[in-house]
Amino acid sequence: MLAKRIIPCLDVDKGRVVKGKKFKDIKDVADPVELAKRYNQEGADELVFYDITASNESRNIFLDVVENVAAEIAIPFTVGGGIRTVEDIHRVLRAGADKVSINSAAVEKPELLRDAARKFGAQCIVLSIDAKQSAAGAWEVYTKGGRNNTGMDAVVWAKQGEALGAGEIVVNAIDTDGEKTGYNLELTKAIANAVNIPIVASGGAGEAAHFSDVLKDSADAALAASVFHYGEIPLPDLKKYLQANDIVVRSERTWK
Numbered sequence: 001m002l003a004k005r006i007i008p009c010l011d012v013d014k015g016r017v018v019k020g021k022k023f024k025d026i027k028d029v030a031d032p033v034e035l036a037k038r039y040n041q042e043g044a045d046e047l048v049f050y051d052i053t054a055s056n057e058s059r060n061i062f063l064d065v066v067e068n069v070a071a072e073i074a075i076p077f078t079v080g081g082g083i084r085t086v087e088d089i090h091r092v093l094r095a096g097a098d099k100v101s102i103n104s105a106a107v108e109k110p111e112l113l114r115d116a117a118r119k120f121g122a123q124c125i126v127l128s129i130d131a132k133q134s135a136a137g138a139w140e141v142y143t144k145g146g147r148n149n150t151g152m153d154a155v156v157w158a159k160q161g162e163a164l165g166a167g168e169i170v171v172n173a174i175d176t177d178g179e180k181t182g183y184n185l186e187l188t189k190a191i192a193n194a195v196n197i198p199i200v201a202s203g204g205a206g207e208a209a210h211f212s213d214v215l216k217d218s219a220d221a222a223l224a225a226s227v228f229h230y231g232e233i234p235l236p237d238l239k240k241y242l243q244a245n246d247i248v249v250r251s252e253r254t255w256k
Contacts, residue, residue: 003248005045005221006211006238007200008228010035012051012065012081017229030229033068039228040073042235045250047073048101048170048223051081063095070096080128084109089116093124101170103128104143107150107157110164117165126200127166129154131187132174139187146174158191169195170223173203178226180206183214192218208233208241215247 010017010032017030032049039047049069051062066079079092080101089100100120106113106127116125130146131139131154139154158169171191173184183204192199198220205211205224214222227233242249 002220003045003250004215004219004242005200006235006242006249007046007048007078007221007223008035008039008044008235009048009050009202009223009225010069011225012049012062032065033072035229036069037072039235040075043239043251044075044235045221046076046078048078049080049097050101051079063091066092066095066097078126080126084112086112086115086119089120089125093120097124099124099126099168101126101128102166103130104148106161106166107141107143107152110160113161113164113166117167122165122167125166126168126170127158127161128170128172129158129161129191130172130174133187137186137190139190142174154187155190155194159194162195162197166197168198168200170200170202171219173201176204177202179204180227182206182210183219183222185214185217188214189218205233208238211238212242212245212247215242216245 012032017032017035036047049066070077076098078099078101079097083089083100083102084105092100113125130142132142134140141150141152141154141157142148143150161169171188173187176184181204183201188199188201200221200223201214201219202223205227211222239249
C-alpha cells in the first residue's frame with residue numbers, strides 16, 4: 001500500500017505566508033522560507049507554495065521566493081499561482097519546483113495541461129480545482145483565487161483534466177476552507193471516484209481526526225495550512241496518530 005502524504009501549504013502574498021477563511025479575510029502569518037525549513041525538519045512529505053494573488057493580478061509568480069524556499073528543503077515541492085504558459089512552467093521548475101500546480105489558466109486554456117504534460121511529464125503537472133457547492137451533490141469550479149465562478153461542474157472538469165494529462169488533482173473545497181470543521185468528504189470522494197490519478201484533499205482541517213477521515217475515505221494526500229502554521233497539530237504527532245489508526249504514512253525520520 002502506498003503511504004498517504006501530509007502536505008503543509010504556504011499561501012503566499014507579497015512574499016509572506018498568509019491565511020484566510022473561504023479565500024477571504026487574509027491575515028499575515030510568517031516568512032515562507034522559515035516555515036518551509038520547519039516543515040522539512042518536522043517530517044512533511046511534500047510542500048505546496050501558492051502565490052494566491054498572481055492570477056488575479058495577471059502577474060508572474062515571485063520566482064525569487066520560490067528559489068529561496070527550494071534551497072532550504074529536501075522534500076518534493078509544488079508551486080502554483082500565475083502559471084499561464086509552458087514557459088512559465090519551465091521557469092518555475094528551473095527555480096526549484098518538482099511539480100507545478102495549474103488552476104485558472106487550465107480552465108481558460110485546457111490545452112496547457114496537454115502541452116505541459118507532453119513536455120515535462122504528467123508526474124509534475126498538478127491540476128488544482130477550487131470548488132464550491134452549487135446544489136446537492138454538485139460543485140462548480142472557481143478561478144482567480146476563488147473570485148470567479150466559471151459555472152463548470154467540478155467532477156466533469158476533473159475527468160477532463162486527467163484526460164488532458166494532469167498527473168494529480170488538488171481538490172480545494174471553498175465552503176470548508178479555513179473553517180476547521182473537516183474536509184469536504186463528499187466532494188473529495190466524488191472526484192476521486194471519477195478519476196484514476198492521485199487526489200489531494202484541501203480545505204477544512206481542524207483536528208487530527210479530520211486527516212484520518214479523508215485519507216481513509218478517498219484521498220491519497222491531505223493538505224493543510226493554519227493548523228500547521230500555528231502549531232495546533234504538530235506534524236510528528238499527526239503522523240503517530242495516523243499510524244495508530246492504521247493509516248500508512250512515512251515516519252518523520254525518513255527525511256532526517
